[in-house]
Amino acid sequence: MADGPRLPRRPAVARAQRVLQGRRDEAARHAAAPAPVPAGVTVPSPVAGSSRAPVIELVDVHKTYSVGDIAVHALRGVSLRIERGEYVAIVGASGSGKTTLMNILGCLDTPSTGTYHLNGIDVRGLDEDTLADIRNRHIGFVFQSFNLIPRTRALQNVELPLSYAGVHRAARHDRALTALQQVGLGPRVHHMPSELSGGQQQRVAIARALVTNPAMILADEPTGALDTVSSAEVLGIFGRLSDQGRTIILISHEQDVAAHARRVIRISDGTILSDEITNSDSDSDSDSVERVT
């Protein structure tokens, strides 16, 4: 299975926009006349999430694909908890199940069995519209192939998720500009993707992932298409974002990329082999401790 994005399809995006529009209208109605809530009844929003819950909680997740008569067990009982502010690398050989796991974490696919709570939201059984809304609110995606919109300037590429979220034009512009400055691309905001190097395009993609202030940044092989210098720049940006308290999940088949994270989870054949906290700031050789989960 080739690595690569399985992005929400355009119709899904269009549906998400309709849902968001509906939600804004709904919110406006409620602001005008708050609906009475019966005593003792709390109605949690399906997409708002909780700031106290772990960002990710997977319990015994299996994913099986059917290929003709053959069942491919891509994930075989993965349990995983990731807290706010962690910088985690998921590392494994090709075919070990990394992209399958990323698609589940990113709500681009659902487990065959087991449960997934994202920011306290049980994503099981949610329809595509709601999942698209959850993706836009909670997750910033970074893919190996950047996935920028061609013939669209860096600034507009970064503004896009804010358009889907219904943010006004002036605020969109300011927030996109700030995100591009954070990744060191302030002077190039009006460039087209074709006028930028691979490393610069990936920095635009990181700005686009950041701009909605998501609960986590989910990056699948973000340095896979980059040269050594650009890879180091991109990893440097992730390091700084982590220092600022961002939750980052980086998926890679390269050990040295994974070594930049503060926690490294190794997967093989659809199961977690090891889960270690690494002290990447220390120069000690014995700076890794087994994590007790």
Ligand code: ADP
């Ligand atoms: P990785 O990203 O680590 O290379 P994947 O998650 O892409 O691994 O794949 C894990 C296993 O699941 C592989 O055996 C792959 O062939 C299989 N697989 C992945 N996606 C599909 C799919 N859509 N249909 C059938 N098999 C798949």
Ligand code: MG
């Ligand atoms: Mg993959």
